[in-house]
Amino acid sequence: MSRIPLTWLIIGICAALLLPTIFMRGMFFDGIMYANVSMNFASGEGTFWEPKCTNTVMAICHEQPPLFFMLQGTFFYVLGNSFLTERIYDLVAALLSVWLLLKVMKATGHGQSGWMAVLCWMIMPVTFWAFHNNVIEGTLSVFTLAATLHLMRALHEGKHETLHLVMAGVWIIAAGLTKGVQGMFLVAAPGLWWLIMRRSTFLDAVRQTVLVLAVPLATVAFCWFNEAAHRSFAAYFESRFVSTFAGLNNTGTGRFHQLYELFLNTLPVVAIAAVLFLLMRKKAVAARNNRLTLFMLAAGLSGILPLMVTLEQRGFYLVTALPLIALGCAIFLHPYTVALQQKLAQKITVSRILTVAGAAMLAGAVVAMVALAGTYKRDENKLRDLETVAGIVPPGSILGRSTGGTDWTLLQSAWRFHKLSMATPETPAPEWMILPRGEQAPEDYEIVDCGLREMELWRRK
Numbered sequence: 206m207s208r209i210p211l212t213w214l215i216i217g218i219c220a221a222l223l224l225p226t227i228f229m230r231g232m233f234f235d236g237i238m239y240a241n242v243s244m245n246f247a248s249g250e251g252t253f254w255e256p257k258c259t260n261t262v263m264a265i266c267h268e269q270p271p272l273f274f275m276l277q278g279t280f281f282y283v284l285g286n287s288f289l290t291e292r293i294y295d296l297v298a299a300l301l302s303v304w305l306l307l308k309v310m311k312a313t314g315h316g317q318s319g320w321m322a323v324l325c326w327m328i329m330p331v332t333f334w335a336f337h338n339n340v341i342e343g344t345l346s347v348f349t350l351a352a353t354l355h356l357m358r359a360l361h362e363g364k365h366e367t368l369h370l371v372m373a374g375v376w377i378i379a380a381g382l383t384k385g386v387q388g389m390f391l392v393a394a395p396g397l398w399w400l401i402m403r404r405s406t407f408l409d410a411v412r413q414t415v416l417v418l419a420v421p422l423a424t425v426a427f428c429w430f431n432e433a434a435h436r437s438f439a440a441y442f443e444s445r446f447v448s449t450f451a452g453l454n455n456t457g458t459g460r461f462h463q464l465y466e467l468f469l470n471t472l473p474v475v476a477i478a479a480v481l482f483l484l485m486r487k488k489a490v491a492a493r494n495n496r497l498t499l500f501m502l503a504a505g506l507s508g509i510l511p512l513m514v515t516l517e518q519r520g521f522y523l524v525t526a527l528p529l530i531a532l533g534c535a536i537f538l539h540p541y542t543v544a545l546q547q548k549l550a551q552k553i554t555v556s557r558i559l560t561v562a563g564a565a566m567l568a569g570a571v572v573a574m575v576a577l578a579g580t581y582k583r584d585e586n587k588l589r590d591l592e593t594v595a596g597i598v599p600p601g602s603i604l605g606r607s608t609g610g611t612d613w614t615l616l617q618s619a620w621r622f623h624k625l626s627m628a629t630p631e632t633p634a635p636e637w638m639i640l641p642r643g644e645q646a647p648e649d650y651e652i653v654d655c656g657l658r659e660m661e662l663w664r665r666k
Contacts, residue, residue: 209556209560210549210555210556210557210559210560210563211320211542211545211546211549211559212320212563213559213560213562213563213564213567214559214560214562214563214566215320215321215323215324215563216320216563216567217562217563217564217565217566217567217570218324218327218328218563218566219303219323219324219327220566220567220570220571221566221569221570222327222328222333223296223299223327223333223336223570224570224571224573224574225570225573225574225577226337226574226577226582227292227295227296227336227337227574228289228292228574228577228578228579229577229578229579229580229581229582230288230579230580230581230582230585230588231581231582231583231584231585231588232337232338232339232583233338233339233340234613234614234616234617235338235339235340236291236338236339236340237339237614237617237618237621238258238263238266238268238613238617239269239273239274239277239291239339239340239341240277240290240291240339240621241258241259241617241620241621242256242257242258242266242274243273243274243276243277243278243280243281243291244278244281244286244290244621245257245258245278246274246275246278246281247278247279247280247281247282248281251265251266252433253271253274253275254271254433254434254436254437255433255437256271256274258617258620259616259617259620259626259627260601260603260620260626261603261626261627261628261629261632262616262626262627262629265440267437267440267441267443267444267445268441268444268445269341269383269384269385269441269445270381270382270383270384270385270437270438270441271382271437272379272382272383273341273344273383273384276294276344277291277294277344280293280294288579288621288622289578291339292339294339295336295337295339295343296336298336298343298344298346298347299333299336299343301347302326302343302346302347302350302528303323303327305347305350305351305353305354305528306319306322306323306326306350306528306531306532307319307320307322307323308354309322309350309353309354309357309532310322310532310535310536312354312357312358312361312362313357313361313494313497313532313536314361314494315494315535315536315539317539317542317543317546318535318536318538318539318542318543319535321535321538321539321542322531322532322534322535322536323531324477324535325474325477325530325531325534325535325538326527326528326531328473328474328477329470329471329473329474329527329530329531330469330470330473331466331470331520331521331523331524331527332346332470332524332527334521335521335524338521340521340524341383341384342384342521342522342523342524342525343524344383345380345383345384345388345524345525346524346525346527346528348376348377348379348380348383348388349376349380349388349391349508349525349526349528349529350528351376351379352373352374352376352377352380352391352394353373353391353394353504353528353529353532355369355370355372355373355376356369356370356373356391356394356395356398356417359373359413360394360395360398360402360404360405360413361497366413366416367416370395370413370416370417371416371417371419371420373391373394373417374392374416374417374418374419374420374421375420377389377391377392377417377420377421378420378421378424380525381421381424382424384525385441385445385446387508387511387512387522387525388525389421390504390507390508390511390525390526391417391504391507391508392414392417392418392421393504393507394417394504395409395410395413395414395417396410396414397500397503397504397507398410398413398500401496401499401500401503402496402497402500403496458516458518459516459518460513460514460515460516460518461513462518462520463509463510463512463513463518463520463522463523464509464513466518466520466523467509467523467530470520470523470527471530471534474530474531474534477538478534478537478538481538481541481542481545482541484541484545485540485541485544485545485548486541488544488547488548489540489541489543489544490540490543490544493537493539493540494536494539495537497536498533498534498536498537499533500533501529501530501532501533501536502529502530502533502534504526504529505526505527505528505529505530505532505533506526506530507526508525508526508529509523509526584614584618586658586659587614587615587618587658587659587660588618588622589658590639590657590658590659590660591615591618591619591622591623591625592622592623593655593656593657593662594623594625594637594639594655594657594660594662595622595623595625597653597655597662598625598637598662600623600624601624601625601626602625602626602635602636602637603625603626603627603628603632603635603637604619604625604626604627604628604635604637604638604639605627605628605632605634605635605637605638605639605640605646605663606627606628606638606639606640607640607641607644609641609644612641615627615639615660619639634647634665635665636664636665637662637663637664637665638650638662638663638664639660639661639662639663640660640661640663641659641660641661642657642659642660642661643661644661646663649665649666650663650664650665650666651663651664651666
């Protein structure tokens with residue numbers, strides 16, 4: 206019972222960060238692209254190994270491996286093409302991640318601090334941003350935590366070691382089929398366990414690594430010899446790896462930007478740790494497992510540090526590994542969390558206040574989520590302009606677009622909500638063009654006065 210006030214407070218805080226804007230319109234364009242491919246998969250446009258984005262741009266989309274699109278496509282198949290579909294998927298992924306964090310903490314023997322792990326994870330800004338914007342890394346959090354749970358049951362609890370190591374490999378290859386090599390960093394876990402925990406021999410680490418790699422290696426062999434899978438992954442590596450290492454995706458932030466992002470995202474956790482330490486340092490009596498803390502942090506960093514080999518440095522790439530950073534922080538804070546729980550159990554009035562405050566935050570977050578559902582959090586003018594255009598141009602039209610650079614939000618949203626495609630350089634001159642306000646169309650086009658906000662619609666004379 207001593208955990209209830211703190212639990213309710215943490216649930217309230219996490220709900221306040223995750224829920225209010227999750228069903229609002231407007232999203233980072235990567236997330237819209239992923240929703241497009243998933244929607245197409247559900248309707249039979251494109252296949253598992255040859256996903257489709259739009260009729261023109263990315264007619265075959267190999268920007269990422271295909272598993273995510275099948276998983277989210279299942280939600281589109283069941284729920285339809287409402288703008289809520291990918292948001293519901295992301296909410297389910299977030300809730301699964303919370304559940305798995307609690308299970309992993311229990312498997313490590315720190316179940317009493319499970320909700321502290323959830324708090325440490327959710328207050329990292331890029332975490333709830335990822336679930337608000339449908340980026341693939343949100344799904345990877347689920348796979349990372351599922352693999353970690355099996356690794357802890359095998360390595361820490363010593364239960365059915367072979368089974369759990371093989372199952373960890375299943376979740377690791379699921380991450381690989383979702384994000385490629387970047388998602389498979391936990392293959393290093395048995396080696397890190399031997400190096401840090403000192404509970405096994407080097408030969409044990411080798412044997413455990415072989416068991417973890419069994420399913421991934423079998424899957425790689427299948428993809429190598431299966432023509433469709435081989436062709437798909439060859440196109441993926443050409444699209445992502447070759448261009449990334451050639452510097453074509455250089456974000457201009459430098460190789461160490463991921464460490465800067467990690468520092469920024471963990472600042473809230475550091476603040477909580479400092480407060481807990483100052484308040485509870487004299488009352489903490491539970492033992493602190495420093496080796497397990499170090500293992501979790503090292504495992505998390507194994508999914509972050511390798512990203513610095515390229516110049517494509519995006520903050521949300523951290524999301525895959527942040528659950529492990531949160532687990533390490535929560536395990537380190539365990540003695541202080543337990544001491545705080547024990548102190549709250551003795552202060553009935555304070556406990557009731559925290560419980561009511563947490564419940565009120567949860568209720569407020571749910572009310573805000575319902576009230577804000579369908580309203581706009583970004584790109585309102587652009588999305589409303591597309592709605593107007595879709596009411597004028599025939600369904601399935603191809604729209605000419607600006608030559609001043611690709612507006613990916615416009616391009617992806619046109620297909621996601623209206624099944625309108627954007628012209629490519631190879632497309633014959635389209636009947637319609639949509640351009641930023643003030644940009645002049647070719648001479649054989651005339652403007653269509655339809656009250657757009659930031660765009661202008663043109664039609665060939």
